[in-house]
Amino acid sequence: MQSKWYPKKGRVIFHVDMNSFYASVEAAFDPSLKGKPLAIAGNPEERRGIIVTSSYEARKYGVKTTMPLGEARRLCPDLIVMGPTFERYRTASKEMFKILADVTPLVQPVSIDEGYMDITNCADQGSPPEIAERIQQRINEELDLPCSIGIAPNKFLAKMASDMKKPMGITILRKRDLETKLWPLPIEEMYGVGSKTAEKLRKVGIETIGDLAKHPVLELKGVLGINGERLKNRANGMDDRPVDPEAVHEFKSIGTSTTLPQDTTDDTEVQTVIRRLSNKVEGRMKNKKVLARNVQLTIRYHDRKTVTRSRQLQEFIHSSEDLFQVAMQLFDDHWNQQPVRLLGVTASDLAEKSEVSQQLDLFNFEQYASKEKLYQTIDDLTEKYGKNPFRNLSNPSNPQVNTSFQKDFLDDFKK
DSSP: HHHHSSSSOOOOOOEEEEEEEHHHHHHOOOOOGGGOOOEEEOTTSSTTTEEEEEHHHHHTOOTTTTTTTTHHHHHHHHHHOOOOHHHHHHHHHHHHHHHHHOOSSOOEEEEEEEEEEEOOOOOGGGGGGHHHHHHHHHHHHHOOOOOOOOESHHHHHHHHHHTTTTTEEEEEEEEGGIIITTTTTTTGTTTHHHHHHHHHHHHHOOOOHHHHHSSOOOHHHHHHTTHHHHHHHHHOOOOOOOOGGGGGGGOOOOOEEEEEEEEEHHHHHHHHHHHHHHHHHHHHHHHHTTTEEEEEEEEEEEOOOEEEEEEEEEEEOOHHHHHHHHHHHHHHHOOSSEEEEEEEEEEEEEEEEOOOOOOTTTTHHHHHHHHHHHHHHHHHHHHHSSSSOSOOOOSOOOOOOOOSSTTHHHHHHTO
């Protein structure tokens, strides 16, 4: 019986995805909210706020993530709108991951409300569907929270499976099921395909995941570069990435520093140096195709006293301008007015660009969305002319705010 579920050469991977997490946590905290249309928004008092998540009752009215609050209220006049409660979400997330860790040590959190599990060596605990049911029941009974679980031979298929039945779904997606369960789906429903990528694929006649799976790889590379081949492999059910519990610890950094020709207190000179360092860090980040969520500034004074200060950001950044703005804010906040001998800028909390889907942020989604086209235009022109033809056009999204609930639970998880 168990050999049917646990092949000798294959893997059994779960993707556990909490359903409507923030709204569900609020309803668990206040049961009077259960069964009612509920939305979490960054600015619940303002009509211009953005919906970050909503309960399934609200979704029945057409309320969606990223929808302006005014529009959501028009669709659902009885909509209950709340601001975020950070500590509740963090606490619920940590408790959820403890439950997963009781099954296997091979748990990889990927955001506050989802993670992968490798249960290949858990045959003594029962079949994968039995284990999934127990996990789902424990999370529901102990935390009063719903989740969906995808069961598959790899991470990509498990992720796709967990999306197929919500809320409280358990879905098995085998490679032999691809033709009937996965391939008929519209291309934009594929994990890793955003709206821009979907648009490019539609231009070459790719409407479904099945179309992508069968499309000539050379043409895909021409449209999407190396990512085209990667996506084709995923569409064909190929993904050999391991479930890596240590991924939560891998906060590598990219940084550079320079000793000044002479000690200085000149603000203009400091700005020039920090901008140059930011440009270097950006170049190395582009080469490695990574984004950063933490910026660190090092200041060494004339007496060799060295201080290092950092800021955790709410979203991933990649441009030298964003790095520069955060680093300058750190300098302004922490410089003690003494002559400076050395300066350094470091980007850390890195993630591969291809693997990062821009998480909605309660504070800065609107600003990010409004600047996306500008950033792309600047990148295109920089690539064409070899340098950024614009300067000081963009500021990072509110670097003064350093409270995040999307991934800061990872810091606690690794302790």
